[in-house]
Amino acid sequence: MEVKTSLLDNMIGVGDMVLIEPLSEDTFIENLRKRFDHNEIYTYIGSVVISMNPYKSLPIYTAEKVEEYRNRNFYELSPHIYALADEAYRSLRDQDKDQCILITGESGAGKTEASKFVMSYVAAVCGKGQEVNKVKEQLLQSNPVLEAFGNAKTVRNDNSSRFGKYMDIEFDFKGDPLGGVISNYLLEKSRVVKQPRGERNFHIFYQLLSGASDDTLQKLKLDRDFSKYNYLSLDSATVNGLDDAASFRTVRNAMQIVGFMEDEVQSVLELVAAVLKLGNLEFKPESRCNGFDESRIKDKNDLKEMCELLGIEQSVLERAFSYRTVEAKMEKVSTTLNVAQAYYARDALAKNLYSRLFSWLVNRINESIKAQTKSRKKVMGVLDIYGFEIFEDNSFEQFIINYCNEKLQQIFIELTLREEQEEYIREGIEWTNIEYFNNAIICDLIENNKNGILAMLDEECLRPGTVTDETFLDKLNTVCAEHQHFESRQSKNSKFLTDHSLPHNCFRIQHYAGKVLYRVEGFVDKNNDLLYRDLSQAMYKANQSLIKILFPEGNPAKVNLKRPPTAGFQFRASVGTLMKNLLTKNPNYIRCIKPNDKKAAHIFTDSLVCHQVRYLGLMENVRVRRAGYAFRQAYEPCLERYKMLCKQTWPHWKGPAREGVEVLLKNLQVPAEEFAYGRSKIFIRNPRTLFFLEEKRRQCLEDLATLIQKIYRGWKSRTHFLLLKKSQVVVAAWYRRFAQQKKYQNIRSSALVVQSFIRGWKARKLLRELKHKKRCEEAVTTISAYWHGTQARWELRRLKEEARNKHAVSVIWAAWLGTKVRRDYRKFFRANAGKKIYDFTIQRIMQKYFIGLKKTMPSMSPVDKSWPARPYGFLDGTHQELRRVFHLWRCKKYRGQFTEEKKATYEEKLAASELFKDKKALYPSSVGQPFKGDYVEITKNPKYQKLNSLVEDKVLLADVVSKINRANGKGAPRIFLLTKKSLVLADQKTGQVKASVPLLDLSSVSVSTQSDGFFALKLKEGSTSAAKGDFLLSSDRLIEIITKLHRIGATSADRNQINIDISDEFLVQFKQDKVCVKFIQGTPKNGNGVACKRKNNRLLEVSVPSP
């Protein structure tokens, strides 16, 4: 058996008291002290957790700790309350066993804290989710609300629960919380009106006054000052370490989370305020005429405010405090209340108001946290009931509280000590009995129906006649005198007659946890728990709905004359139900121990702890535990749970369960001393054996889960595979069909192609044959046609020949006849008809000729050379003459339309023609040029204005010419002006006259025959102008210049004719020298222009491109 970690590791003292050696009270307490000193506040006795109150906060409740203890075996880690909580939660979740966690211990031992740790642990480890978290939050937040209203500072505990609380937390099958139910047990309501010295009223009063806003306080008509309120004890109004203001905010917030409506909270606070106001009511006596004292309220202000708060008519309440109405058998008797009775009524109302409000709060919380589902729930009960209390002055409340603790101890004894031992005996397990104190006898003393103290009290309360606390004590003294645990001074038992520690008005009970002295004063009253009907009816008349709910008996429609059950009776009944409830659940114990009475950390008072260890029966617990077995279980469920650990028992065991378990344990080789076989149960001594079994089972379950998974997966895969296979077959079939179809279609189409080809081929062959046959037939036909044709033509020819021959004969004959006839006729005709016919014919021909000529006349242009063709040869002469006449006429017409100017131009052109036609090659190019005369616009051009003014006569010609340089033959541009009398050469750019030669001095002009523009102006020898020599010029308009020059000479008065000398070689007089200008044809080197070159002194050669 191997456990990975253990509570034995790093242990301080021993973690489990079962292991302590030797076992004695001293070693037990020493172990507790040692662990306490090391802040190890938890120690086990088997599965019971002992918790020491550390009175300081320890870092052992963190989230990490929660994780550490989560899902771990109880003994795996060092002792902790979380281990117990985890064990309980897991048993609940996994084994479906309802659990209860019983937290016991004295007041201030840490029960309430423990219950909160358990709840917070369970909340942390159980399921999560929005809904679940809300439930958890509501369950947890119910605590601060109940603590504020139900807890108070006592001398033992600053936060002592003054009510018993049992909370059932409900879970679903998964272990998620569904909701809860809270039961409260007997609130210590006397605290509302009076608190022992050093103690406080319930927290809520102080919290409200410190924490509420000014606004709220004003609304509640309260004052922040505690001293203003009679019900608040002042000596310990503030408690160290308690921040009432902050707590108030926490409470408000918690109420909101739990689901209180805003108006509900307001009503609750109004009631709390009303209680405080009620405490301030004071009464004064007022004598009445009938001699009775009557009470009056002293200061009605508080009453007024309270009535305003609760919405009660002031007079109604005032009357309720003054009178008491007793109803009996349809009779109503009203009596006045004296001052003491008025105070009693006031306090009774305050107590009732508060305790009913508290019960309402619990119910309201229950309503909010109620599980929403009706399905079966698993339940974990947490019991945090007020602890055993021994005060200086113990009253009815302590009696009740201690009774409750007796009952819990009883349960503990029942389940852990007696039940366990009895079970061993019942099961036939060898067992040596262990002595322990059974407190059943004390329980009996208190709760026995016949002569129990509570029964006596009830009897006394219900008894007619005067009933006082003293009569009650007397009764006890007679009835319980014999009881070992009852002690009273006046009991028959003389033992206490001299016991001065036992006052006369007291009785003492030896509780399991010690002797407690109870003062009987108030027992009867508190048990009666009387509230005058006038008050409850007054309350019922309130406007505030909550008050109406709290005092249902005040409803006049439901008058109930029956006495309500007494407080003791109610409590006994509810404790009874609680015990029954707890017995149905699997108990988990937390036994709280208080280390000192000073609420101080680090102090360990041996005597105090020893006392608690004793009365809690912890030593006996250890002894039973050590002697006994940690675990037992009936054979059937045991076998059912572990049968998978052995082949013989798995999956089914045929024989009896016990044998099955025996086989199982043998098979698992569990040592024999570890277990014992009872009659119906197997007992396992050590928890480790159980854990071993559990661990084995867990592994086995894992294997089984794997097996199931394997089989399931196999099955799933198989079915999947089969499905795939089936699908594959379908797909394959479809595919094959498709493929075959496609193949078939391919083959078919190929066959069709082949077929069509063959058919085509065959058809073509047939066609060829047929064509051949047809051609043959045609050929035959043609041949035969030809043959027939030939034959026919032969025949035709022959016939034609025959016919021609016949015709020729007839023609020859006819010709012969004709010739013969014509010969005869000619002789006759020639004699007279010939001349007439001839004339007529000629006439007709001429007519036709002229008409035809008229139609085909050429155009009127003198240059048009066309002329219609001659139709008859004999008209040749006429035709030419007509042409000439027509041309002359046409020319005359043409000339007739000329102006004088044009005429002169044409005359010039004519003169040019006469001069140069066929003499100079340049001439043809000039024919098309009009002789414009002025080419430089001498009159208009401003450049030549001066030049123009110098020339006297009309300018006949003005042009730019090249003056050939005598030295090199190169030309220079000059303006050439010609007037009737002279010619002028001027500079082209400036217009300055270079030379002016009178025409009279000009003897001749020489030009070449070629197409060049060179001309030499030769001057008369001896004339004035001749001094400079002749001019050799060149111009494109040579023809025009020379023609004009020549015409001036011809028309001038003195008839000075200028000779025109046309030759390719001429002499020019340059100053003294005569130079020969020679024109040659040839291709000049530079382009096709004319080039002039001075060859030598005597020769100037001009090469002219050949035309």
Ligand SMILES: Nc1ncnc2c1ncn2[C@@H]1O[C@H](COP(=O)(O)OP(=O)(O)O)[C@@H](O)[C@H]1O
């Ligand atoms: N585990 C703990 N850790 C720290 N302080 C504790 C612990 N248990 C109890 N106390 C202190 O002891 C005080 C009394 O505890 P409480 O649970 O109210 O006692 P009980 O309910 O038994 O009367 C608490 O107010 C707290 O200060």
Ligand SMILES: [Mg+2]
């Ligand atoms: Mg408590």
